[in-house]
Amino acid sequence: MWGQSVRRGPGRIWVGTAAVALATATFVAYDVGGAPDPPRAAAFAEPVRNATVVIEEGGARTGFSTPTVTMSGGGAVTVVNLDSMDHTVTSVAKGADGLPLFDVRVAAGTTATVPGVDSLAAGEFAFYCKFHPGMRGVLTVTGAGGGVEPERPTFDQPLVVPPTERGADIRLVMKRARVRTLPEGRRTSMWTFDGTYPGPTIRRRGGQGTRVTVVNHLPKGAGSTSTHLHGDHHAAKDDGQPTTQLVRRGDSRTYDYPLTVDGRATPGSFFWYHDHRMDRTARNNWRGLQGMFIVTDPPMPGVRLPSGSRDVPLMISERSFTSGNQLTDPFADGPEMVHGAGHDEMSWSGDLAPPNDATVGDTVLVNGRAAPYLDVSATRYRLRLLNSSPFSSYNLTLSDGRPILQIGTGSGLLPRAVVRSSILLGPAQRADVIVDFSGATGKRIVLESVPAAIGSTGDDARQTAVMELRVGARASDPSRLPSRLPSPGLVSPVPTEVAKTWTFGLDDGGDHGSAWTINGDPFDPTRVDHRARLGAVERWRFRNTSDVTHYVHIHAEQWRTLLRDGKAPPPWERGLEDTWRLEPGEVVEVAARFTDYTGPFMIHCHMLDHEDHGMMSRFDVVP
Template identity: 35%
Template sequence: MNRRRFLGIGASVLGAGALAAVAVPSAAWLLAEGRPGRLLSSELDLPEAFQVPLPVPAVLQPVRTDGTNDYYEITQKVAELEILPGVKTEAWTYGGSYPGPTVVTRSGRAAVIKHRNELPVASVVHLHGGHTPADSDGYPVDLLLPVGSSGAAASMSPGSVSPGSMSPGTMDGMPGMRHAAGRNTVGERTHTYPGKQRAATLWYHDHRMGFTGPGVWRGLSGFHLVHDDEEGALPLPRGERDLPLMLADRSFAADGSFRYPSTDAALAVPGVTDDYMNGVLGDVILVNGAPWPRLDVDRAHYRLRLLNASNARLYRLELDPQPSGGDALVQIGSDGGLLAAPVAHDGIEIAPAERFDVVVDFSRYPPGTQVRLLNRFGSGRTAEVMRFDVSSRPVSDDARVPDKLSVMEELDASAAVTTRDFRFRRSRSDGWTINDDPYQPGRSLATPALGSVERWRFSTDVHHPVHLHLDHFQVIGRNGKDPGPWDAGWKDTVDLRPAEAVEVLVRFTDYAGTYMMHCHNLEHEDMAMMADFTVG
């Protein structure tokens, strides 16, 4: 995209004068790269690809159940992990592993999850894609302070919990960030997820205001899978052939620790150094916490639950070689669960926080084929993700992808009671903003009525994946045209390219209260590209 085309599109999409507020360096990295982020190189030798077996996160077992609820417990703690072969890395973890344990629940049953914080910092847990009451959603100043914390100053500090690290009621380094203490607790907090949603691939991660980027980078993320009867009745791959795959890029320091360009190494002041304001890219591609892993697969159908858990990296995923006839990746689900019907792709573009459920039929490959999952948006080592080695042993496979997957309601645009516009951009004075303002907790940009349908328009200067809490939405248009090839189904995160505008329909259901919208480039989010909306 050349400069003249960028400025022309920007004027039409964002409105006259909107680009004037974008800092010149912002336009410079757009024109130079087109995609967000800057590479942070590791300081040690990286392992060869396809040597490590793919790990699959353990499923968390409930500590007890009753007629309607399943109860779980997770301890957030520091752990020494061997992520790179022969190298120890200190990680912040859920339950001592990265990714954290997978929570598997059933639609209609409540999951009650008690988190205990034994980390050296405060945390906030957000169930991404969860349809949850506001007090369990993970509002960014609802801090869970470490066990043993005490004192008013410590309870107000969103960074490391040192009583003198920050003046009460402020967040240093972030304009407009004065806030109340939120619903803070010490040691333990219980989140209740009622299960009023369809089967879907969700994930949980840290959501602490100003520090989501370093928290997730250091390991605070895990899968949460919801099942239901509709999905269970389909002949889709099951058991070991139903694989959650968490994609994330990381960089490592010479001592094996995670390398991250925080403004303040003590994490008392949020943000990253100037060179990385548009996002941090690592040079190691991890899948389920393993670098460039490999997996032996049968000549059978596999369900791959793809999650982009990177801070800022975009992927275009393709199989190499492509099977004869193409259409290697048959999409059956999106962020919010099953599509109405499958959609076949040769490749999938997946932005941070997006999920794509796809089925791959490895019987389309000759025995012994080594099939690489590539990232066409990467270069060098980041152009490869993992490898599937197709077995020659005979197996049975009764899985298939039916022509009809789900009875999926389509929202009616004529039912929208209002249209709202939200501009995601960088300003000269305030950094990353929504509607020209940096985030301020407690200030709502929208107050939709419970039960209403609204049309929301998101527009961008540079690349932003936009995430909405509480309810999933449906994309109805891009730049005044039809939705894109990866917009199908119920979404909670939509990828906006530079100078784009996307329209979505959302219906606000079940729960009143204050929720979030924000960019899911975690460096943008931590530097104030968030906003509240209050459902009432």
């Protein structure tokens, strides 16, 4: 489970999050025709020099047809892809150079030889498909083998918490700067807010109006930008519209955040700000235009949460780097936009068109640094967890099995604290948690991401070490573990009738390109797909008809989760939310009251390539 570290190879990092546990299915050998060979008696078994990994039609749902394969040392592995979709065979483990021990992308209807397996040492090597991480397998190398073995990650640089801004008027300058991401070598050139990645962390009390002026001093060719404060409730003109009210190079724009909801102060929350420019959202976030925004808790008599240096925001993301420590450009050979040609709406064509369009990095970053460590005392800490990755999900847990107490989402505290062993966060999701390090003096505990069992929620989570927590001596600790919490109220009563159903799917137009869609249509900024009346309470339904998970984000309001597949949501989804995991075939229902502001707002998938390639819709709040 220590397979992820720094990749320094150039080029596109193909779709998917890194999946991870050893498969348990039985190996079936295939001949050229795909039929299984008859079993042989063990006494007459011949050494298996080479191995074949087979992917049948529908592999994204059913997995590898040969989830366990065996070869002798120095042998070869061939992948036969009989599916209509591209797949990869990628080693979970990394080598001393930070690269996967083996990695190959296999186009639909083709075969490929896996490079690097001939030098593997004897042992078992888990592999997965980066397009569809629920596909997992194990390669067993027998005999002498080579000398290449997995390397454990090291944690060589301290965690850095971004500088904090607390004023009512804040100025953020977007500019190119060199920042320390990797522990050795050159600093990395990134697009930043105020010269840091992440940008400054803004901390403000609810009800304290905040004006943030964003200045665009990015390099020539960066184009216009749009900054969205994710999770906040504000006017449409301050929402970071994807195609209008943009900040051109050399210009600035002031965003007004009253930090109120329906006349009341915004409750303690964990928001974040990021670029939201249509067609460029994935690129601009990849290059660094992200930062955190904390609405601090109001006085809460009887509730004593960790504070000060023990209240730590953690932005978890990922990037890939060249040998010179610079960001790779996975967008240079991106899909081409297609108009017309018998297709009424925009779509995309090329190797990276939907559904093969996701940006995944090999190196996990926390607050912009690869594999950092944090010195902590043997006391309680409040960790604010944010997944700002463009595509990957993380199922976060602690290496010593220590429990995690979730006290909130990104949108506020939960009604009751929930004891959890792991927390699954997809792109844009947040969790407010407490970890008690009492009794762990001298230990080094790893915050890591592990997958769930195959076929269950979270089986597509990336497997990786995230950061190390180095526990020191005991210290005075006035905090307490809470049970009940002053959670913000949920909208009630809720209509029984669904006002709007949003169906997330894929339009495969064949020769005319493809697009991610909502209700069958890719995004059109001039088209209004729903109108909600100001003051009304509406019940919305999400449906996923595609073969991949999506993360649905709604602008404008804070929402209550009503049902997940017809059942009450789990305890950690019973507070306010703005982003939901939506697995293939899943149905989720939510509700909110539309208050304060009219105008256009967005609903979209927060897998950023999906958003850029059509999976966004506009709804208007009207008088």
